[in-house]
Amino acid sequence: MSDDSLPERTAAPEARKEPPRDTRDSWIERFKLALGLKAPASIRDDLEDALEESEESATDDFTREEKRILRNLLTARDIRVQDVMVPRGAIVGIADDAPFSELRALFTTAAHSRVPVYGETLDDPKGMIHIRDMFARLDVIPLDAKVADIGLIRPVLFAPGSMPALDLLIEMQAKRIHMALVIDEYGATDGLVSLEDLLEIIVGEIEDEHDIVEDSAVELLSDGVLAINASATIEEVARLMSVDLETESDEHDVGTIGGYVTALLGRVPGKGETITAPNGMAFTILDGDARRLKRVRITPAPVVDET
Incomplete structure (x- = not known):
């Protein structure tokens, strides 16, 4: 479909269909072949066996990063779309009757490559606009033109929050549509999911050209307490706190303090939550969202008094 015409929504929420079975099978078969895994009935069993053999073998077949990705893949089947979506209140979108000048300003300030377009409310979605399409026609679209009339709106997918996240990932790849709105049983918008959100389930956090690269931003508080970005490495935190964290972090195959805390709890903790490590250190979440700690x-x- 040409970007010069206004595309229709791909389907109403109630009409959304599962991807064809052969698409899913071929995707899994390609993944098995890429890993060199052959026939037994369950790819999950294959992966678990391969990881177990790698742990027991003197010559490790997988790198630390490969093992982390494979373990993420094994647990990914239990993750639902609602677990990784951006909640409704945090969605950055634009009304279809807004002027083009407002769309330009939104892309400048929001640091997103795609934004959803809606009618009166988010419960009346029209599609989404990609920043690349906007830049391609930046010089020819009048600033007062309505977003609905500029021919840049692309379709989005619709998915219930209970849908397995990997199923939506496969559907996005098959249909080449990289944004989905999460809808409830009444068709109202609950949240938003991008292809990047789904890929991060398997490969971890993805930094793109819009992400701000920060250092660990260490803030020393009182009595040895410090605040630090969750992206700080285990090694840096161990050095600052004069403790050994690397042995425990190796057991969880994580490299950042955010990953370590998440592994301790078995899920992404919420803001204000405190997690105590086996060595007695306490980690309190100062900032983060449903997908990752910040x-x-x-x-x-x-200090234990041994006297």
Whole structure:
């Protein structure tokens, strides 16, 4: 479909269909072949066996990063779309009757490559606009033209929050549509999911050209307590706190303090939540969202009086 015409929504929420079975089978078969795994009935069994053999073997067949990705893949089947979506209140979108000048300003300030377009509310979605399409016609679209009339709106997918995240990933790849709106049983918009959100389930956080690269931003508080970005490495935190974290982090195959805290709890903790490590250190979440941690306060383990 040409970007010069206004595309229709791909389907109403109630008409959304599962991807064809052969698409899913061929995707899994390609993945098995890429890993060199052959025939047994369950690819999950194949992966678990391969990882177990790798742990027991003197010569490790997988790198640390490969093992992390494979373990993520094994647990990904239990993750639902609602677990990784951007909630409705955090969606950055634009009304279809807004002027083109407002769309330009939104892309400048929002740091997103795609934004959803809606009618009166988010419950009346029209599609989405990609920043690349906007730049391609930046010089020919009048600033007062309505978003609905500029011919840049692309379709989006619709998915219930209970849908397995990997199923939506496969559907996005098959249909080449990289944004989905999460709808409830009444067709109202609950949230938004991008292809990047789904890929991060398997490969971890993806930084694109819009992400801000920050250092660990260490803030020393009182009595040995510090606040630090969750992206700080295990090695850096161990050095700052004068403790050994690397042995425990190796057991979880994580490299950042955010990954370590998430592994300790078995899920992404919420803002304000405190997690205590086996060594007695406490990690309080200062900032983060449903997908990842952003900033953590670390309190040293209490000193044991041995006298």
